[in-house]
Amino acid sequence: MKIAVCIKQVPDSWAQKTMGPDGRLDRASVDAVLNDLDEYAIESALALVEGNSPTGESGEGSGHTITVISMGPDRASEALRKALSMGVDDAILISDDALAGTDALATSKVLAKVISDGGFDMVICGTESTDARMSVIPAMLAERLNFAQLTFAGSVAVDGNSVKISRQTEFGVEEMSAEFPVVVSVVEKINEPRYPSFKGIMASKKKPLITKNLADISIAASDVGTSAAWSSVKDSLPRPPRGAGIKIVDDGTGGNQLVAFLAERKLV
Amino acid sequence: MSTVLILVDSVGGKVSKATAELATFGKKIGDVVAVICSSDAAALLPQLANLSIDRTLSCTGVDFEKHSTGATASALAAVIAKESPSAVLIASTARGKEIAGRLAVKCESGVITDAIDLDADLIATQSVFGGSTTVHSTVTHGTPIITIRGNAIEATSGSATPAHEDFAVTYDGLDKAKVLSLAPAVKGGRPELTEASIVVSGGKGTDGNFAPVEAFADSLGAAVGASRAATDAGWYPHSHQVGQTGKTVSPQLYVAAGISGAIQHRAGMQTSKTIVAINKDPEAPIFDVADFGVVGDLFAVLPQASDGVIAKKG
Numbered sequence: 001m002k003i004a005v006c007i008k009q010v011p012d013s014w015a016q017k018t019m020g021p022d023g024r025l026d027r028a029s030v031d032a033v034l035n036d037l038d039e040y041a042i043e044s045a046l047a048l049v050e051g052n053s054p055t056g057e058s059g060e061g062s063g064h065t066i067t068v069i070s071m072g073p074d075r076a077s078e079a080l081r082k083a084l085s086m087g088v089d090d091a092i093l094i095s096d097d098a099l100a101g102t103d104a105l106a107t108s109k110v111l112a113k114v115i116s117d118g119g120f121d122m123v124i125c126g127t128e129s130t131d132a133r134m135s136v137i138p139a140m141l142a143e144r145l146n147f148a149q150l151t152f153a154g155s156v157a158v159d160g161n162s163v164k165i166s167r168q169t170e171f172g173v174e175e176m177s178a179e180f181p182v183v184v185s186v187v188e189k190i191n192e193p194r195y196p197s198f199k200g201i202m203a204s205k206k207k208p209l210i211t212k213n214l215a216d217i218s219i220a221a222s223d224v225g226t227s228a229a230w231s232s233v234k235d236s237l238p239r240p241p242r243g244a245g246i247k248i249v250d251d252g253t254g255g256n257q258l259v260a261f262l263a264e265r266k267l268v
Numbered sequence: 269m270s271t272v273l274i275l276v277d278s279v280g281g282k283v284s285k286a287t288a289e290l291a292t293f294g295k296k297i298g299d300v301v302a303v304i305c306s307s308d309a310a311a312l313l314p315q316l317a318n319l320s321i322d323r324t325l326s327c328t329g330v331d332f333e334k335h336s337t338g339a340t341a342s343a344l345a346a347v348i349a350k351e352s353p354s355a356v357l358i359a360s361t362a363r364g365k366e367i368a369g370r371l372a373v374k375c376e377s378g379v380i381t382d383a384i385d386l387d388a389d390l391i392a393t394q395s396v397f398g399g400s401t402t403v404h405s406t407v408t409h410g411t412p413i414i415t416i417r418g419n420a421i422e423a424t425s426g427s428a429t430p431a432h433e434d435f436a437v438t439y440d441g442l443d444k445a446k447v448l449s450l451a452p453a454v455k456g457g458r459p460e461l462t463e464a465s466i467v468v469s470g471g472k473g474t475d476g477n478f479a480p481v482e483a484f485a486d487s488l489g490a491a492v493g494a495s496r497a498a499t500d501a502g503w504y505p506h507s508h509q510v511g512q513t514g515k516t517v518s519p520q521l522y523v524a525a526g527i528s529g530a531i532q533h534r535a536g537m538q539t540s541k542t543i544v545a546i547n548k549d550p551e552a553p554i555f556d557v558a559d560f561g562v563v564g565d566l567f568a569v570l571p572q573a574s575d576g577v578i579a580k581k582g
């Protein structure tokens with residue numbers, strides 16, 4: 001099987017994030033890391049290949065390959081390198097100045113183009129990027145690619161061309177299945193992502209990481225970027241800090257003081 | 269008068285509170301048409317009376333529960349073509365956001381997710397970066413598709429018997445994903461986590477004993493939540509996890525007991541109107557977002573507070 005894993009480089013979750021004057025996240029001032037929720041997607045791909053390959057390895061000869069794909073600035077190659085050192089086979093970065101300010105719709109268009117050009121059986125995503133937090137890219141990819149959609153998977157199994165997942169939703173615990181090609185997104189409970197080994201880091205240096213621009217994938221610059229975004233930010237303001245809260249040390253009446261506070265706020 | 273579509277949100281044949289809230293937002297913009305995409309339509313319909321809904325419309329001919337969100341997005345696209353609404357409002361659940369995403373692609377329309385407010389001019393308010401920034405945005409292309417978080421508005425009432433029509437849709441099964449089996453979520457006696465106006469959550473600090481958390485929740489008529497440390501330890505079901513990879517809640521009151529306040533936890537509760545924290549550690553980051561913090565042992569503070577609430581209620 002041919003698996004694509006979509007990963008994103010995001011500002012560190014712990015960093016203080018601010019908006020620039022253009023109404024976009026100021027990315028330059030914060031550390032960038034591989035979206036931690038995408039590590040579970042990488043691990044799932046590796047585990048599926050190892051479980052389905054006679055040698056327990058992917059790459060040429062096993063009949064299985066894993067390609068990581070990211071759309072982002074040049075430095076997003078760091079996130080792709082990390083995935084390569086975890087064990088995936090090759091990486092594609094879509095980077096182009098015209099992509100600045102691209103919304104989720106156009107992001108899904110770019111990713112879908114790369115995926116359909118690559119002829120993948122299965123696309124694995126994380127459930128959300130910790131910066132945008134929209135949780136829509138996997139569904140948009142399924143819609144654009146006309147692939148079956150198996151999202152929020154808590155477990156994934158592949159048998160021949162058939163994929164089975166189980167997931168927890170508002171409705172309960174569901175088992176779903178579909179035939180290739182499929183888009184899967186995985187939740188963080190699915191596995192424990194591996195750390196890159198020394199051997200993996202060394203090997204990753206020799207693995208292909210291809211950077212493509214929009215012309216390479218035949219997408220017009222006018223289809224992406226700020227001017228092609230179908231929603232626009234009018235303004236953004238730092239929220240006034242929560243008025244300094246009251247903090248008391250329990251002296252044996254903490255519970256009662258809490259109730260008094262709730263009563264004052266008319267919450268009881 | 270313009271028309272606004274709202275997608276009726278339901279679980280297990282019960283219309284959710286989010287639906288009434290969507291209707292209330294919709295009414296600010298125009299006439300509200302509530303669209304049902306469910307095989308439970310007959311059971312849902314009577315529950316749509318007395319909400320801010322002008323008309324109801326059931327999409328028929330597709331077994332929506334058997335497919336993933338592609339079927340619902342496809343039906344909604346057909347309704348958009350028929351009604352030319354000025355906006356489509358959907359509940360900001362995991363499912364709702366997927367439907368919105370697919371619909372946006374299908375109808376070539378802009379999409380905004382997780383709005384916490386929406387005005388008559390379709391300007392949406394979002395709270396981003398863990399609640400530290402408020403953003404106002406609009407859709408600039410196509411039919412605005414906006415998902416709205418629960419508890420963002422006080423639902424108002426409206427027509428006792430909105431006019432109803434059935435609308436036949438087809439689904440070419442493009443989305444080949446099938447639901448093989450469903451073990452329905454067991455309903456406890458407590459309110460639904462994402463709907464509750466009060467949520468009391470416990471974390472690692474409970475050491476596996478959720479009794480004081482549940483007792484305090486019950487005294488307030490609240491839902492019970494948990495941190496990932498607590499759900500991972502198996503102390504509370506995963507479906508009750510609050511946070512980045514759990515549920516996002518935005519109640520009137522959120523109580524965090526024995527929870528440190530990691531960024532991933534805060535991502536799921538920071539837009540709560542009032543936040544209370546009980547933690548032994550005065551340095552716990554949860555105190556940074558708390559309106560009222562008690563530095564103390566939850567096993568002492570919660571039982572005393574439960575007794576206090578019960579006494580107050582008489």
Ligand SMILES: Cc1cc2nc3c(=O)[nH]c(=O)nc-3n(C[C@H](O)[C@H](O)[C@H](O)COP(=O)(O)OP(=O)(O)OC[C@H]3O[C@@H](n4cnc5c(N)ncnc54)[C@H](O)[C@@H]3O)c2cc1C
Pocket residue numbers: 036037188470471472473474494495496497498509510511512513514515525526527528529530531532533536546547548549552564565566567
């Ligand atoms: C990819 C990813 C996704 C995640 N998603 C989520 C998520 O959705 N939700 C989530 O919650 N977390 C999530 N986390 C985990 C998060 O980082 C924290 O590890 C977790 O929230 C910690 O839970 P906790 O506060 O209960 O435990 P701890 O951090 O261990 O805190 C326990 C607190 O209890 C206090 N305490 C101990 N005993 C008592 C007592 N008797 N009385 C009062 N206080 C006491 C301690 O002082 C401490 O502050 C995620 C992490 C990752 C990496």
Ligand SMILES: Nc1ncnc2c1ncn2[C@@H]1O[C@H](COP(=O)(O)O)[C@@H](O)[C@H]1O
Pocket residue numbers: 006007008035037038041069070071072104107111124125126127128129130132133134135136137138
């Ligand atoms: N720019 C991107 N490049 C590659 N994959 C992405 C990108 N943005 C989002 N994704 C994937 O889509 C998932 C959901 O992201 P989002 O819809 O932005 O919350 C992520 O976990 C990634 O797997």
